[in-house]
Amino acid sequence: MKFSKLYAPTTKEAPKDATLPSHQFLVRAGFVAQIGSGLYNFLPLGKRVLRKVEQVVREEMDKSGANEVGLSFVTPSDLWKQSRRYYKFGKELLRIKDRKDNEFLLAPTHEESIVDVVRDKVTSYxxxxxxxxxxxxxxRDEARPRFGLLRCREFIMKDGYSFHANPEDMKREFGVMEETYSRIFSRLGLNFRAVEADSGAIGGSGSKEFMVLASNGEDDILISDASNYAANVEAAKRAKRTCQSERPEANGMQKFYTPECSTIAKVAEFFKVDPFYTIKAVIKKAIYEDSSKVVVFFVRGDDELQETKACNACAALELEDANENDIKEAGLVAGFCGPVSLPEGVEFYIDLELEDEKEMICGANEKDYHAIGVNIINFNKDRFKDLVTVKAGDKALDGGTLSLTKGIEVGHIFQLGQRYSEAMNATFLDENGKAKPFYMGCYGIGVSRLVAVMIEASHDEKGCIWKKECAPFMVHIIISNIKDEEQMNFALNLEKELESLGVEVLCDDRNERFGVKMADFELIGVPFGVVVGKGLAEGEVELVKRAGLEKTKVSKNEIMSRLKELL
Amino acid sequence: MKFSKLYAPTTKEAPKDATLPSHQFLVRAGFVAQIGSGLYNFLPLGKRVLRKVEQVVREEMDKSGANEVGLSFVTPSDLWKQSRRYYKFGKELLRIKDRKDNEFLLAPTHEESIVDVVRDKVTSYxxxxxxxxxxxxxxRDEARPRFGLLRCREFIMKDGYSFHANPEDMKREFGVMEETYSRIFSRLGLNFRAVEADSGAIGGSGSKEFMVLASNGEDDILISDASNYAANVEAAKRAKRTCQSERPEANGMQKFYTPECSTIAKVAEFFKVDPFYTIKAVIKKAIYEDSSKVVVFFVRGDDELQETKACNACAALELEDANENDIKEAGLVAGFCGPVSLPEGVEFYIDLELEDEKEMICGANEKDYHAIGVNIINFNKDRFKDLVTVKAGDKALDGGTLSLTKGIEVGHIFQLGQRYSEAMNATFLDENGKAKPFYMGCYGIGVSRLVAVMIEASHDEKGCIWKKECAPFMVHIIISNIKDEEQMNFALNLEKELESLGVEVLCDDRNERFGVKMADFELIGVPFGVVVGKGLAEGEVELVKRAGLEKTKVSKNEIMSRLKELL
Incomplete structure (x- = not known):
């Protein structure tokens, strides 16, 4: 293809809000253009890459035996009322009314639609x-769309949904998808990990996220050095912590006057103990479908509450910070709150690692008083939940040490179980002729996001560096002087010859300065460049590998065979 | 592919509202499933066909030099305010508000978006x-979605937009697109005509529709027998009509008392003249952006007003029937309205064919009175517009006779001129360094609609009959008895051998009765069937061509070579 016929509006200016390389280069190289907050147009170069990513995903999904469908984007709200997600999803779910005042939504995901597709049609095991x-x-009507294609409102996703007669088969398919996704991300040349994950608004009994390791990632991932254990911080587990310093002694539970000691630091200093032996109370307001309430979470003084875990513990839609008034109304005393003698009716949860702990120091639920010698026993088992933020350096359950890294989520696979099928009354007859709700799995890949992720994973300060699998073109011919007939003829013949072999070529035949053309080559990031310049008179062209920008002079008679080797 | 692994929920029941074969068969054969009014899910078979149509369209568009992009579906309303279409489009335009109360719309078409894409980026000729x-x-939020995929609310379209430095180049591209579209519809095996068309809400200076000729079409098309002239009734032209019977004589204009003569029939009878010599008044209410007014259209007594032409004549957004009150307020007398001595300020238009007509009979704008001897002269030229419905049997401008046929619109190409670029201030510098708005063209194809149109064009009473270019599969193997090991092995080997040649095969390995399998073969409509049944023991299989259901016994050793010939 001739560059003069391609719409690729390259520019030196990055958008003001573009902090990430992928965002900067996608816009600067003319792959995409923003049209509104979180809304992007794919321009020809971006569309080429996007279609290649789609094709890799499609091929691997087809190979795994899945059937491709196309579900209506505008979705009747009624279906989401059946699953109750209509009430549970927040403002990310954009609800719209049509001319007849019927309500629909712009699908953020399609579990309800797919259940409707098979309901009453798949009737037997x-x-x-x-x-x-x-x-x-x-x-998804994100509150803060940002980072270009990484967090848009409108985006392209691969979403798959599977139906099974029993949990074992659901787990088998989960395994198949873990392999399929691994093949997909490997083909895209990405350095990724499948990590344990929280299931979030999708729900279900187990899930894994596929994370591309990248310093600009928004997600925290903990990785063990002793096994292949890896987990999102929202779901990470660790071995129970211990403490070197001495446990404070106490003779039964006693109340102490601790004026001004409303923080763990002050309490630890007051009692001269390691914060490990204190208990921190985090007071939150939990939001439910049509109500809210104050919930207290207790963790060790030197631990931090992990918000997603806390939210799951009390099965809330989301957590907000409790304000002074909430705290007062619940009868709690901020800074002096502890698990023993809480006001009647206050819901609370205690971190699992505190179960059966003894001789602890915590708030006495009375202003300016703390209790010592507190034993965390005799609480109902249900009070104990995993609540803490696992940190770098914590011990893993496998005996190794956990380290923290950043990741960008590119895929998420879920074992949904019967959550949707049960709520939406989608059943099949099992071998005994008994009606049962389907066991389901669901599996997502952020397809348009991957276009950005590939750049985050592969670029330099000058621009994108595309791997062969998804490059917009494979070879970029730069004609130094289009008025030089020899250069022009040689370049056009090379283009023709390569194209006849099915190689995608971008041939820069524009009437632009050589520097402009080279800068565009570096910015766009096609894997191999061929500079046809003055050297041609002596029978030479220059081969440039975009990764590393290594240049080699090659005889004009040998360039085809060299390129064939490389492609 | 094994039928047992394909989700194709076939059924004998057609939807109650399905009157057209395409609607019935698309649902019955499990190509699509409705999820809401005008909203369809594409199931695996439908998706396969859709992707093939898309690929044909893509290949031909790429060949013509167009660049593929992907524009945001959710579109900021602001852009549509710039073009003013925000105010002109009716309820078909679905407007939505996001969480921040900013307004967007679900794009019914993308002229505004594409202008935004090139604005300030394409700066030179x-x-x-x-x-x-x-x-x-x-x-498009259609008032009455119907006919399955033929008139949905959510649908898939190919829309292209071109930008030019002058009208000549815009016309050249219009010609290129006419050829490109002809290649596309020819490849799809459709019997189509490119017809003169009204430009509707898109606007511009000239347009052509591509119509597939089909008895179930919603559009009326007039075709000349003397040339390739064809036109949508909304845009059809004809030669000026004449009348055999004698023109009534009158001695200047006179007013007659004509009680009860409020219809053309009664007037003609009263005066004993051919209705050709009378003038009919059609009183409408024209709706504009923020106003409305009564407009009167005058056509010959034996002609009918063509609503789209009338709407264009007065540049209204739409026309409604004027009610009694509207008519009274305008000072008009229903049934006795004529072009002479109309009340002051009433807007009116006269059909072009009445220009300079003499000795006509029309209403006298006074209850129970008509005027005779009326001459249609001395009116401003702008009053005369093409207003009539051209009918079968009318003479064409080329001297031929026009006949009427039904068509389904599958494509529409427009010469837009500067309508959008001017309104949205999108300019380039011409050869003299002067800023000029772009000349634009736009070109649409109803891609998902084509899936239905291909069935309308090719089916029998048993189901679909796919042509090779877009068939969901090429060969459908029917295994009569899956418990017969010889049948099973032969069929699976045949499937494998064909697939190794890149042929798409559907192999019915289901544990179903033979009759069920044959009915599904006929319903789904794969071009070639191979029945592997009892005959195999004697070394024979049956080859079935879906078109015509012609069956031939073929030796099992020759079936591969026979299929290769056919494919």
């Missing part, structure tokens, strides 16, 4: 398992 | 021409 997937539009 | 296209979602 003999028709199972079944896996349907699509590659299409999604919309 | 040297960067022109440019043609960008996409294949993607559209939404």
């Amino acid at each position: 003999k028709q199972l398992p079944l896996h349907l997937y699509q590659i299409g539009l999604k919309f | 040297k960067q022109l021409p440019l043609h960008l296209y996409q294949i993607g979602l559209k939404f």
